[in-house]
Amino acid sequence: MSSHGTSLRTYILTRIALAVPTVLILLTIVFLLMRVAPGDPITSALGARLPAEELEQRREAAGYDKPIPQQYVEYLGNVVTLDMGESLTDNRTVTSIIVDNGSATLELTIAAFIVAVVVGVGLGLLAGRFRDTPIDVGSRLFGIIIYAFPVFFLGFLAQLLFGSVLGWLPTSGRASPLVEFELNQITHFYLIDTLISGNWSQFWDVFTHLILPAATLGLVISGVLIRLVRVNLLQTMRGDYVEAARARGVGERRIVIHHAFRNALVPVVTIAGLQFAILLGGAVLTEQTFNWPGIGSELIRYLDQRDYIAVQGIITIFAVFVVLISVLIDIVTAFIDPRVRYS
């Protein structure tokens, strides 16, 4: 027999406390990997223009010759004080990188997530409800095919069809160059900023730029959700309480929507939440395909230039965000399913 069980509050505090060492381990790994990888920002930029002695002088002036433990302590100290420093290659504060580019990625990710949920849950529900019918087969086939597509290839196809051939939608950027310049950035979420300023022309420009990248990324993720929702729905439909409801004469649609579906959502919430976290990192291919100025693209660029200050800062934020999402998922799951928090 289990003990009297853990209260929800204790469970939440435990999960949050475990997040701290998780983030610390991840930061340490990133720090070491960046130091081990060959090259540095100065050599990357000027390695084929300056003599070795001068490169070494510049490296010393920039502090790259400090002992690794000293750099590590300084790095951790900066993380704790939220002073992520400045990028070595373009003198941007890491905070500004996260705000400007992070908001771009978040905007794309949220839009893609909405597409993924609407399409994935919707088709999964239909597939489960109309099992072994053409709707079921079609939905499952769609889910498999769309998930198998590399996201950048789907993006290219979308650009080709809707951009080049039909000319319906823009294929790159968050907004047209002029709109981008004239936009009054308050929240750095362009859709929200254009609504705040009440400029419908700008809103439409930003919205149309968001369609292709969000749809591309969202559709690929929806493939996972389609199968997950279908499987869980079928499982819950076999439950005794469902049979009992049928026996009481409850209509099939009401059984599916109000009884089976809600219970089927519990594992879906977990997976969907994790998918959201993965989307942040997985958005990099979409960002590169659509020239979306997100944090994933910037991370690639800084990695290429060995700008370890920027890379560390970005990965720190990624790590904290993913861990927080995981904790949030655990909390939501524990909240809706009391069995989770009792040992």
Add this chain to the structure above:
Amino acid sequence: MSRIGKLAIIGVAAVAAAFGLAACGDDDSGGGGGTIIRGTTDQPISYDPAGAYDLPSYDGIYAAYQNLMQFPPGATKPEPEAAESCDFTDNSNTTFECTMRDGLKFSDGSPLTAEDVVFSFERNVEIADPNGASSLLANMQSLEAPDDKTVVFHFKEPDATWPSVIATASFAIVPSDVYPKDKLQKDDFVGSGRYEIAEYEPGQQTVLQANPEYTGEDPPQTDQIINQYFDKGSALKLALEQGDVDIAYRSLSPTDFDDLETAEGVNVVSGEGTEIRYMVFNLDLMPGDNDEQKLAIRQAVAQTIDRESIAQNVYNGTVEPLYSMIPQGLDFANDSYFKEMYGESPDVDAAKQTLEGAGVKTPVPLEVWWTPTHYGTSSGDEYAEIKRQLDDSGLFDVTLKSTEWNQYSTAAFTDKYPVYQLGWFPDYPDADDYVGNFYSKTSFLNIHYNDPEMQKQLAAEKASDDDATRQAAFDKVQEIGAEDVPTIPIWQANQVAGVADGVEGVEETFDPSFIFRYWLLTKSD
């Protein structure tokens, strides 16, 4: 019909409506009425001259600031810009004096004086930013402004290249009462150039607007320039085809340009360029039992490489064969020595004789390194073609190796690679910026090449501002370089851009200086 079915139909209809409206929507993304949008994959590092030593930053700096000297379109010698006149005042070329123009103003309305010039150079040296070009000022001993209109430079050694050096964007003039002396200016850039930097969003765009305080005689032809950044050349090409940008310059591939030649509404324009590619031999690591054999191997490679084939088959004619480490278009370039020694076409028989004469056994095993991540997507094709040419001659057995740039740029200059690929674009369009960097005994190449006569000629060309003296010295340098061939020139690139119909001025700015002059651009609706 079920409620779900109705909801599904409404959802589909909403999506279709969105697409329909989007298709009908106005597209003002191509700019208009005094705005030109240039797309590029190059991103700047800093718009503070003291923190810039890269082409993308230079594009913006040349537009927003002035230098004492400048390279007008098509010129190979610098002319005064913010200065009214500049010249050496002694016979030994160790003192250089400039007289400033009257009435110069920064974009904030404050006057530009000699004091600002001194401040700009001194802070460049003091900051010594890791990404900056302060090393080009190593020969500057001191400078002063005896009055508001005069600037005097003193050098440690004679330096005839100084007028070209100070025309470099890294030494643009900044306001002494705005910019900090000991660190870089991060935003609110102030210059006296034809444009102001109205906005800079890293990774997204730079917006230039005509500077109303500009006092020069060549104001910008277009009021607003937007420099839009792209991660990939493919996205840039698509943007040009769709009319989202007016100009696509740096960097599209030769294949992209081939495709754009037949695209509607787009023209491919090209002009002189001074970016070069060459092959480097580490004289200690390369094969050969003695110096004579090593020289024979280098000469035989030079006799075997088919540059025309590389230019046409790999680069689709966007590059020209190169027969001197000083590219054509620059003063003092003379490729006659190399052509005379090795011919303009490959000569395998001559190469064979060269190797036999030195007692070199063939095929010569040759390990050649290249990098796929710094010199463009065609590097692999280029070196595959070079390997094919050398292997097919029967005289060489080439093993190609590659690594990404960060590792490559360290290993190449620390005695790891016997033969390797390199490229160069000029700090300033003077022949010294090429041969001085490649053949000097303190060259960054670190290939253990040190010819006394070469060093003497390099010092001679740098010390004299007399064209005849410099030509004689550079001729000797190129002759020795052809004989010793520690590096083999392969090609020099034309500057190429995709340009939308109605946009003019791009061809005019393509010249050996590598300055993209936004102020020459115009666009007709």
